[in-house]
Amino acid sequence: xxxxxxxxxxCPQQFIQFKLGLKQANLxxxxxKFTLTLAQSTSDIERFLQKYNYHYQLQKQxxxxxxxxxxx
Numbered sequence: 001x002x003x004x005x006x007x008x009x010x011c012p013q014q015f016i017q018f019k020l021g022l023k024q025a026n027l028x029x030x031x032x033k034f035t036l037t038l039a040q041s042t043s044d045i046e047r048f049l050q051k052y053n054y055h056y057q058l059q060k061q062x063x064x065x066x067x068x069x070x071x072x
Contacts, residue, residue, distance in 0.1 A: 001030060001031045001032065001033055002021070002024065002025050002028065002030050002031070002033070003032070003033045003035070004017070004021040004032060004033075004034050005034075005035045006018060006021075006035060006036050006037070007035055007036065007037045007063070010040070011040060011041070011044070014036075014040065015044050015045065015048075018034060018045055018048075021034065022054075022067060025067065025069050026069045026070055028069075031066060031068050031069065032066070032069075033064060033065070033066050034064070034065040034066075034067070035063055035064060036063045037063060038060070038061075042058060042060070042065070045065065046058065053070075054067055054068065054070060055068040056068065
């Protein structure tokens with residue numbers, strides 16, 4: 001499982017780094033765990049994941065987002 005810490009980034013840079021991490025996870029066909037700042041909104045990230053039918057689990061109280069790679 002890949003891991004990426006997004007806590008140091010503010011939106012929109014957080015979303016850009018999220019997409020780059022997700023791209024790397026898809027290329028490697030690995031799950032990825034993102035660490036997020038509790039205070040920042042995750043609505044853009046969640047909309048993106050839903051739009052492209054990703055399987056994910058968001059634990060807002062822990063600031064963790066786990067995403068499965070897309071299967072072709």
